[in-house]
Amino acid sequence: MDHEQVISISKLNKKFKDFELNIPELNIPKGFATALIGENGAGKSTLLNILAGIRCDYTGKITYFDGADTEKEIREKIGYTGPGNYFIPHWTSLQVAKASSLLFDHFHKDRFDRLCKELDIFKTAKSKKGVSKLSDGMRMKLMLATVFARDTDLLLLDEPASPLDPLMRDKLCSMMREYLDQGNGEKSVFFSTHNIADMENVTDYAIIMEQGMVVEQGYVEELKEKYILVKGEAADYEKVKHSMYSIQKNSYGFTGLCLSEKLDELAGIDVVTEIPTLSQICVSVMKQYTVLHA
Amino acid sequence: MKILQNSGVPIYQQIADQFQEDILCGKQKQGEYLPSIRGLAKDLRISVITTMKAYEELEKRGLITAVQGKGYYVNAQDKEMLREQHLRKMEEYLMNAITAARVAGVTNSELIHMMELLLEER
């Protein structure tokens, strides 16, 4: 599948003391929800910080949208949420709205108020509660309300699902689908997560990162055809080991992923095949590259 | 539309099959536009790429056509193709029956006999 890109990354590199982010080439498709999946410390936040424009010390080239926009226009079109020190601690929701109107051209206060109510962020509409007094989940909801209240073409969300309860995660997925639907192919979402299972139903394109590098990427449907989940008898473990991409054995049998092109090598062996979930694919891929020995 | 998450049949295929049924039995009329891929994804609460693949599958089967900027509309269905589709489905169901017969240890003649009884009933 070949689609337009909303972001093109070329030769991106950023060195830290004991870590290096190195992405020779990466294209994020336009009009879809792309998930950046990786362990803690894989480099996801760094990449998102760079794309959001809050980290500028890197080498490489990043092209946004059609490449014709000025820096100001790009920042106007992008909505970013991140962990940590995002809002000034003593801000209330009113100040968030006021600051947003000042900082961005297309901030809709009525939409913001409606979202705050919908997401049940504050007990009362005109709460005087400071941002620092909110729980992590509430703060994330406030950040989401702020970006969704603007007119943007790209959402960059750094681990949006992590602090949210299951009900809210589901709501977030709905909000993302609604956003993509409104954009009709022009709006895109790029989010990072270390728990893809919750966001699997909204993910169109997956990028798996390990230790600062992209180790696998693709449209979810294509990945689910590239990797097949294979289950079989323990006795056949030795026979299949070398054909499998990843394999786990227990006393009842074995389970693992096999590249579909290698499926023929399993002909004649008593196995059942299944479509893997994105979560299973990610775990297997990450296991191949991780320094953690599971 | 009923989508089963764990049936072993890919979701995009289930969607394609169900739309195909609707088209072949006339629920979706010729020239009508199917829901947008993102609108459908929103309603079914699945990813956009899945609905897109479903529509691409339907296009491959010749049932719909993509129009740049407008979406997918239903093709005119000829009687030949309809028959073709139904025959394919029959074959699938019959294969299931044969497999079940094998598992149960039912012989071919017994199976054919059962078939004749059922036809008489109908």
Place this chain on the structure above:
Amino acid sequence: MKQYSKSYHVFLPSSQPIALLTFYILYPLGVLCFTYFLRCLTMFSFICFGATGAMLIIVEGLFDYIAFAGIQSRKDNNLEYIKTSAKGKQIICQGMKMAAWKRILTIGVVVSISLFISNIGATKKEEVPYYMIFRIIILVCLTVQAASCITRYFSNIYLCIGVNYVLLTLYSIVGFATWNMHYDVWVYIILIGVLVGLLVLNQKLSMKGVEASYYDQSN
């Protein structure tokens, strides 16, 4: 002008009307009331007048902490949301400029009125001369500005208040020691020059800190 004050309010706890009221009106009023209170205790005029300066230094130091603490260090200073906007740096810059103007204005007005309060019922000998207004305004502004250049590196409130107290002591010493001295015109020129220099330095250091926070954070 409106844009500048809006930018400044981004950094203050401005959603509660009482907070803004305090910043602009209640605090100057409070300082003047305290001066009057001291005068009523029959403190010497120059003590009342000097005390006004001291209070201004402490309160302005506190307000600067509330608005811009830590902005000159490159560590996480809660500006991420502001930085995602292309207008972010401009808002920060305008906010700080507005803060500086407001500070000078407040100090000017309060010191001026304080002189009259301090001189209530004073004898000719005790009376604080009018040119002291100008001198004390400059000294207080210098102290506050110097403090700001230093305290904006830190997010710890005790450290910031501490620095303010140290500089306040310096101001008191200088103020006392030179009270009866005559300041030549060139002294005032130099002092104003230094003040302007500190204003510019403060602004530059703060913006430099903001810029630096876009770069090399140890992850």
